[in-house]
Amino acid sequence: MKLIIDFQGNSATASLVSETPGVRAVIARAWGVYLNDERNVDEPGVADAIQFINRDTQSGHPPNIHEYTEGVGGLDRFAVCVLYHIDRVLRRPHGYPVSNTTVFLLKGLLRLLVESDDGQGPLATALLTSGIIGTITLVLCSFDASTLEGADDVRKRCFNLLTRRFDLSPSYPSLAESFKSNLVHAITTCAQNDLRMDDFLRTLLQRVLPRSLISHTVLSAIDRPVDKDTVLLFPQPDPFRDSELFQLWDRFNKTALRNVRILQAYNKAVSTSVLGCDNMKCEQIRRKNELMRCSSCRAIYYCSTACQALDWYEDGHRDVCSHLRNLRLEFAAEPETLSTRDRSFLHALVHYDYERTLRRSCVDKIGFIRQNPGEQFYLLFDYTRGFERPQVRPVGSPPDPNPSEGSATQWADQIARAARSGGRLNLVVVLVADGEHISRRMVPVRSPTSALHDGLSQIAGRITSGADLAAFTPRIMEDVSSLLRERKERGDHRPVWQRLVVPE
Ligand SMILES: [Zn+2]
Numbered sequence: 001m002k003l004i005i006d007f008q009g010n011s012a013t014a015s016l017v018s019e020t021p022g023v024r025a026v027i028a029r030a031w032g033v034y035l036n037d038e039r040n041v042d043e044p045g046v047a048d049a050i051q052f053i054n055r056d057t058q059s060g061h062p063p064n065i066h067e068y069t070e071g072v073g074g075l076d077r078f079a080v081c082v083l084y085h086i087d088r089v090l091r092r093p094h095g096y097p098v099s100n101t102t103v104f105l106l107k108g109l110l111r112l113l114v115e116s117d118d119g120q121g122p123l124a125t126a127l128l129t130s131g132i133i134g135t136i137t138l139v140l141c142s143f144d145a146s147t148l149e150g151a152d153d154v155r156k157r158c159f160n161l162l163t164r165r166f167d168l169s170p171s172y173p174s175l176a177e178s179f180k181s182n183l184v185h186a187i188t189t190c191a192q193n194d195l196r197m198d199d200f201l202r203t204l205l206q207r208v209l210p211r212s213l214i215s216h217t218v219l220s221a222i223d224r225p226v227d228k229d230t231v232l233l234f235p236q237p238d239p240f241r242d243s244e245l246f247q248l249w250d251r252f253n254k255t256a257l258r259n260v261r262i263l264q265a266y267n268k269a270v271s272t273s274v275l276g277c278d279n280m281k282c283e284q285i286r287r288k289n290e291l292m293r294c295s296s297c298r299a300i301y302y303c304s305t306a307c308q309a310l311d312w313y314e315d316g317h318r319d320v321c322s323h324l325r326n327l328r329l330e331f332a333a334e335p336e337t338l339s340t341r342d343r344s345f346l347h348a349l350v351h352y353d354y355e356r357t358l359r360r361s362c363v364d365k366i367g368f369i370r371q372n373p374g375e376q377f378y379l380l381f382d383y384t385r386g387f388e389r390p391q392v393r394p395v396g397s398p399p400d401p402n403p404s405e406g407s408a409t410q411w412a413d414q415i416a417r418a419a420r421s422g423g424r425l426n427l428v429v430v431l432v433a434d435g436e437h438i439s440r441r442m443v444p445v446r447s448p449t450s451a452l453h454d455g456l457s458q459i460a461g462r463i464t465s466g467a468d469l470a471a472f473t474p475r476i477m478e479d480v481s482s483l484l485r486e487r488k489e490r491g492d493h494r495p496v497w498q499r500l501v502v503p504e
Pocket residue numbers: 294295296297298299300317321322324
């Protein structure tokens with residue numbers, strides 16, 4: 001191996017070496033033997049192989065990744081070996097400093113991993129399945145404040161790899177993997193120590209991380225101490241406060257903490273899934289398992305066969321049932337990107353936020369009703385940048401589902417039901433990041449009576465037309481407050497949602 005590396009060191013023979021068939025396989029085989037041996041953490045053999053790889057990737061010839069992987073025993077074996085080795089180097093007993101050899105090793109590996117197939121090919125897939133996201137985060141944590149030559153290069157490559165991966169396909173399990181390996185620590189320390197990371201950190205804190213905070217999987221990973229001394233949230237060392245990234249960090253941190261508390265309450269709640277009978281003349285709201293489901297479309301629930309008959313014959317479910325059924329079959333073929341648990345938690349989150357922001361959205365609804373009497377509206381919850389105040393939008397305005405989409409039938413059915421419900425069914429559209437897309441989901445919120453809706457319409461009616469709405473705001477707030485007090489006394493909000501008790 002020494003001989004090959006010596007040849008490589010001479011520029012005249014270097015390209016000859018790179019073009020010699022099988023030379024990489026030989027290196028890889030030798031290297032595989034070292035990597036597979038428990039005792040060989042810092043063996044010169046590993047360093048030699050890495051040196052070869054480093055020169056090979058710098059030589060201008062694209063490295064032939066297949067030769068390397070075949071030498072170790074296939075793509076998957078290669079991925080497992082490399083990651084296992086890095087983990088082993090990095091998890092050495094506390095206090096063991098990151099050495100120049102480690103930097104050298106990681107530089108070579110990252111170049112090979114990231115640049116050889118542009119993070120898209122079969123190697124990238126094998127690495128992802130083997131847990132490279134966790135390993136890369138671990139590398140970042142070990143190199144957070146290292147001033148060794150080349151350490152900043154390693155940091156940069158790691159952040160580049162993470163942001164690109166999360167931006168391309170922000171899968172919740174891989175984000176969770178990164179949080180478990182203490183991504184938060186890597187971010188806060190790099191923000192203090194290395195200004196060149198600002199662009200990556202900004203992308204992570206502004207776009208990638210906040211939108212993942214709706215996921216049960218991600219929040220569970222955040223709500224978990226890394227070890228007995230380290231808790232993920234709230235590491236706010238003073239020097240970081242001066243960084244211009246601090247505001248972004250602070251906003252992310254607050255949303256994360258808020259949603260973790262909701263998660264904890266959600267995990268403790270006995271029953272969370274509560275639905276209303278879909279006969280809009282019926283006021284029953286029960287747990288999902290206490291309702292009967294339409295056996296054909298499986299999208300609609302009733303409290304009794306009488307309610308089903310009424311909805312079928314009088315309210316037109318027979319006209320939409322088969323559409324809804326086809327829709328279900330169509331969607332069954334497509335994989336759902338959010339796990340069942342993520343979807344269930346999203347419902348809880350929306351219901352919680354609906355209640356929490358109710359006073360403000362009631363005032364907005366009054367403004368809408370006054371300006372557009374008789375028009376239907378929906379509430380928009382946008383979770384793509386963390387949490388934002390819900391907005392009142394007229395039905396038919398973006399981003400409600402457009403007619404060319406499959407979900408339009410379902411949405412149209414919800415709109416018709418909301419119109420019949422006299423304010424007991426509130427239309428809610430939720431925007432969430434879903435893989436690389438932004439997806440729209442419907443999370444209707446039900447009330448057992450229409451008292452609140454009627455009250456809002458009355459308040460809107462009392463405001464003289466042409467009057468300046470702003471001048472009425474204090475009065476409107478007062479009226480809304482008394483409506484909400486009455487609602488609480490009636491217990492209207494209780495059956496809709498087994499309220500999550502979230503400590504402030
Ligand atoms: Zn049906």
